[in-house]
Amino acid sequence: MPQVTLSADGRQLTLQTDSTSLRFHALWLRDNAIDGATRDPGNGQRLITMADLPAETTLTQASLTDGTLMLTFGPDGHSARYDLGWLVANAYDKPQPRDAGRLPAQTSAWTSALNATVPTGAYPEVAQSDSARAAWLEHIRRYGFAKMTNLPVQSGNLFKIVDLFGYVRETNYGRHFEVRTEVNPTNLAYTGLGLQAHTDNPYRDPVPSLQVLSCLENSAEGGENMVVDGFACALRLKEINPEGFDLLCKYTARFEYAGSAGVKLQSRRPMIELAPDGTLQAVRFNSRSIAPLTDVPFDEMEAYYAAYRQLSEIIDDTDMEVTFKLEPGEAFIVDNTRVLHARKGYSGAGNRWLQGCYADKDGLLSTLAALESQQEAAA
Known part of the structure; x- marks a missing residue:
């Protein structure tokens, strides 16, 4: 079963699955919330700017239920739900090669x-x-x-x-x-x-x-x-x-x-x-x-x-x-x-x-x- 833990200062969350461990920053999670107060439900565009988010955004609570992660943020008390599959697909806590000359994703070189x-x-x-x-x-x-x-x-x-x-x-x-x-x-x-x-x-x-x-x-x-x-x-x-x-x-x-x-x-x-x-x-x-x-x-x-x-x-x-x-x-x-x-x-x-x-x-x-x-x- 997946597990989540919060860092002592509330600035990071760790998602542990059977195959990997992924970390997320509180501010990243808050910025990417998809609740109605953060994004327009029709077109998906953000209703907030970075200036609307507290600079010291933290996580105060986290719970997992049926593949859904429920988070509460401080200091404003905002709550949001996240699909675990979406989090894994968008994870950034992974090796990110920077060698020059890599092909873009979904392309093949040919002769x-x-x-x-x-x-x-x-x-x-x-x-x-x-x-x-x-x-x-x-x-x-x-x-x-x-x-x-x-x-x-x-x-x-x-x-x-x-x-x-x-x-x-x-x-x-x-x-x-x-x-x-x-x-x-x-x-x-x-x-x-x-x-x-x-x-x-x-x-x-x-x-x-x-x-x-x-x-x-x-x-x-x-x-x-x-x-x-x-x-x-x-x-x-x-x-x-x-x-x-x-x-x-x-x-x-x-x-x-x-x-x-x-x-x-x-x-x-x-x-x-x-x-x-x-x-x-x-x-x-x-x-x-x-x-x-x-x-x-x-x-x-x-x-x-x-x-x-x-x-x-x-x-x-x-x-x-x-x-x-x-x-x-x-x-x-x-x-x-x-x-x-x-x-x-x-x-x-x-x-x-x-x-x-x-x-x-x-x-x-x-x-x-x-x-x-x-x-x-x-x-």
């Missing part, structure tokens, strides 16, 4: 081996079935990209994909943009040139965190799409050059775009961005849009450039890429904070017409979390 099983969903099924939609969205969370097939071949069909989880993010390129050869293009994406794998719009802060590209015509020779896992590339760099990895994390690069009238976008972010605990947060890589590097000290600039070159070579390695040629009615989506996308060059014969748009990952993750909660409740 060209994923060509054998490219994550894919069929639009009619994904649009009509919550379980199919959750499975497709989970692919994006895990791998940072996924294909979509069986879309209606019509202009604007990419909005149907975004409607599955969120909203289009409009930019200076418009609500969507056309990707096909143009005369005097404002962006190299609108030519037949091959493009190195890159993340889009690194000159924005924040960057659009999702990009959708949908195919309407593709009879030109060449023009295959490629995707590369930026996290896998960063980890490979760390393995062969840990000092260079640290430099690309430590110093900000500069990115800029001023390719059309009235626009001059600029940002300063690391090429490899880590969370404070060392978890990989984002990769920004775009050789077309990088500005002069001025934030790296003179004595480390050569080593920084060496690491930059190594990362570029890793990204160009065919062992890192997944390649596919989109057919009309097919599309793919990438997590633009992680997955780099590229295009092989294509000839002037035939036609190649894709449409692209941006969206935000928080909407996708919110939709996925809600669908998973529904599935858990129904199980």
Whole structure:
């Protein structure tokens, strides 16, 4: 049977189960109470601020009944109930690694081996079935990209994909943009040139965190799409050059775009961005849009450039890429904070017409979390 004990000063609680012992601070428990006086019962948002809680919050009583912990706090005498399962799931009294370069939870790094099983969903099924939609969205969370097939071949069909989880993010390129050869293009994406794998719009802060590209015509020779896992590339760099990895994390690069009238976008972010605990947060890589590097000290600039070159070579390695040629009615989506996308060059014969748009990952993750909660409740 679980047991609870309070410290002599009432500032800590220890929950002892068969397998573990977990400690909680009184102030943390009070802050996370879910009673009606602390949180709105409808939306779960806090009704209090930290200034409303006594600085010297303590625990005066604790009792366990049928998996529920009842606590009374001092000095205000407030009482609240806690589900033991919730406490265990949210426990913070545990080892918390802080090594640089850890993958985020629920993600998997990948290389060209994923060509054998490219994550894919069929639009009619994904649009009509919550379980199919959750499975497709989970692919994006895990791998940072996924294909979509069986879309209606019509202009604007990419909005149907975004409607599955969120909203289009409009930019200076418009609500969507056309990707096909143009005369005097404002962006190299609108030519037949091959493009190195890159993340889009690194000159924005924040960057659009999702990009959708949908195919309407593709009879030109060449023009295959490629995707590369930026996290896998960063980890490979760390393995062969840990000092260079640290430099690309430590110093900000500069990115800029001023390719059309009235626009001059600029940002300063690391090429490899880590969370404070060392978890990989984002990769920004775009050789077309990088500005002069001025934030790296003179004595480390050569080593920084060496690491930059190594990362570029890793990204160009065919062992890192997944390649596919989109057919009309097919599309793919990438997590633009992680997955780099590229295009092989294509000839002037035939036609190649894709449409692209941006969206935000928080909407996708919110939709996925809600669908998973529904599935858990129904199980």
